[in-house]
Amino acid sequence: MSKIVELINNFALMSLLAVGGGTAVLPEMKHDTVQTHHWVTDTQFAEIYSLGQLAPGPNMTCVGLIGYEVAGVAGMIAVLVAFFFPACLLCYFVSQVWDAAEGSPWRDAVQRGMAPIVIGLMLAGCYALGRTASFNPSRDWEFNLLTLAIGAAVACILTVTRINPALTILAGGVAGYFLLG
Amino acid sequence: MSDSAAVTSPVSLWRIFRAFALIGLTSFGGGIVAYLRHALVEKERWLDSKQFMAALEISQTLPGLNSTNMSVIVGRKLRGAAGALVAVLGMVLPGALIVTALGFAYVALRHDPKVAVILTGVAAAAVGLLLQVTLKIGWKQLVRPKDLLFVAVVFVFVGILHVSLLVTLVTLAPLAIWMNRPGTEKGDA
Numbered sequence: 001m002s003k004i005v006e007l008i009n010n011f012a013l014m015s016l017l018a019v020g021g022g023t024a025v026l027p028e029m030k031h032d033t034v035q036t037h038h039w040v041t042d043t044q045f046a047e048i049y050s051l052g053q054l055a056p057g058p059n060m061t062c063v064g065l066i067g068y069e070v071a072g073v074a075g076m077i078a079v080l081v082a083f084f085f086p087a088c089l090l091c092y093f094v095s096q097v098w099d100a101a102e103g104s105p106w107r108d109a110v111q112r113g114m115a116p117i118v119i120g121l122m123l124a125g126c127y128a129l130g131r132t133a134s135f136n137p138s139r140d141w142e143f144n145l146l147t148l149a150i151g152a153a154v155a156c157i158l159t160v161t162r163i164n165p166a167l168t169i170l171a172g173g174v175a176g177y178f179l180l181g
Numbered sequence: 182m183s184d185s186a187a188v189t190s191p192v193s194l195w196r197i198f199r200a201f202a203l204i205g206l207t208s209f210g211g212g213i214v215a216y217l218r219h220a221l222v223e224k225e226r227w228l229d230s231k232q233f234m235a236a237l238e239i240s241q242t243l244p245g246l247n248s249t250n251m252s253v254i255v256g257r258k259l260r261g262a263a264g265a266l267v268a269v270l271g272m273v274l275p276g277a278l279i280v281t282a283l284g285f286a287y288v289a290l291r292h293d294p295k296v297a298v299i300l301t302g303v304a305a306a307a308v309g310l311l312l313q314v315t316l317k318i319g320w321k322q323l324v325r326p327k328d329l330l331f332v333a334v335v336f337v338f339v340g341i342l343h344v345s346l347l348v349t350l351v352t353l354a355p356l357a358i359w360m361n362r363p364g365t366e367k368g369d370a
Contacts, residue, residue: 017346018244019354023311027339028346047291050303051283053310057205057276058213058248064277065284080277087245088269091253092262098239105363111242113357116328117350118241120335122315126308127340133304147305154309159317166209169306176302181295 003071004078006037011063011082018087020118022060026125029063030132039070046132053169143180150175192227192259194267200225201252201271213248221255228255248272331357 010032018025026049033039040048045066052062060083067079101107134147153175154168200220208216214237222233240250249269256268290296323329335353338344 013347016244017350018246019350020241022246023315025346027343031343044291046304046307047287047300048284050300050307051280051287053307054303055276055280055283056207056209057279058246058273060246061273061277061280062284064281065287068281068284068288076281080273084245084249084269084273087243088249088253088265091240091243091245091250092257092265094243095236095239095250095254095257102235106358107238109358109361109363109365111238112361113359114242114354115322116331117335117353117357119315119319119323120332121339121346122311122318123332123336124340126312126315127336129304129311130308133301134308147301150302150305151309151312154306155313155316158310158313164209165310168310169303172306172309173299173303176298176300176305177295180298180301 004075007039007067007070007075008078008082010037011067011079012086015083015086016090019114020121022058023125024118024121027121027128030128033066040066042132042136044069046129049129050133050169054166056166146179150179192264194260194263197256197259197264198267198271201256201268202275203271204248205272206275208248214251217248217251221251227259327360 014025014029014032017028030042030045034042034045048062048065049059051065052059055061061080063083064076064080067075067077069075071078098107130151134151135144136147139147150172154172157163157168158165204213204216204220218230218233221227222230228236236251236254237247239254240247243250249272252268252272253265256265258264260267287296287300291300319332323332331353335349338349338353339346
């Protein structure tokens with residue numbers, strides 16, 4: 001039971017800190033769930049995030065799986081509610097105020113000011129995942145070269161084509177099977 | 182509830198749920214805004230494109246996922262609190278169920294070395310996707326030196342030094358907003 005309370009506390013806070021979307025909260029979430037609470041390992045965290053990329057809808061529904069690892073189905077439901085509900089509630093009320101502030105120059109100031117912070121957080125999210133998934137010091141350099149190449153190939157393909165991103169993720173799995181096995 | 186949306190008669194809660202569940206079920210790989218736009222503006226005509234952009238701005242600025250924030254805002258416009266609730270449930274449930282099924286398969290199979298290398302490949306690809314999305318968004322929005330400075334400072338704080346996100350936001354967000362306060366947008370870097 002106390003584990004569930006801990007899960008709820010952590011994910012509810014992250015819900016309210018996720019400015020600019022779920023990716024922004026990834027580095028903090030990884031640090032919290034892996035280093036601080038030992039709920040999942042480095043590798044599990046990266047793999048759970050990847051499963052989220054394979055499923056439709058918001059990528060961050062995969063956080064439920066961290067709850068499942070800790071406390072089964074109850075943990076999963078607790079994490080999903082804690083991660084989605086607080087931000088939704090905040091949005092419900094603030095969007096009413098925001099509508100009322102239409103035309104205020106401070107709205108622009110908030111948006112222009114927050115944009116680079118969101119990008120910085122997203123880059124930190126890439127780095128946090130990448131240290132596990134792409135350039136992991138516990139693997140040999142040939143393996144790391146291949147995982148880096150897979151990531152770079154996906155980024156390039158998505159930059160030059162309009163292919164469905166989920167297909168590139170699946171292709172990563174296929175590449176893993178043949179190249180990394 | 183007297184929003185100026187072009188809605189003449191109240192939309193049923195079931196229809197709101199169905200519309201958002203369809204988006205939640207068919208959108209892959211993080212490009213959810215495009216799916217939302219297609220469904221809400223072009224198909225259902227619940228918002229015009231200006232209202233859509235306004236809702237998107239709020240969704241991106243507030244904490245939480247863009248997709249669920251959009252669901253809250255549009256659901257609220259259509260049917261108040263009940264509308265917001267069914268819209269969010271519609272958006273989240275299909276993906277949550279599918280990721281749960283994938284998760285059960287993962288728990289059962291992850292010690293199989295073949296499955297492990299597939300997942301390693303998937304994770305490596307996911308990093309590439311995330312980097313590409315980040316750079317694409319950043320490329321469009323960030324051109325000023327002070328923006329890049331904030332990107333760098335936030336990255337070092339959160340990514341390298343593991344300063345808590347709460348502390349980072351409480352210190353840097355007011356500073357960033359103040360540096361972009363009304364009247365600073367022209368000729369100032």
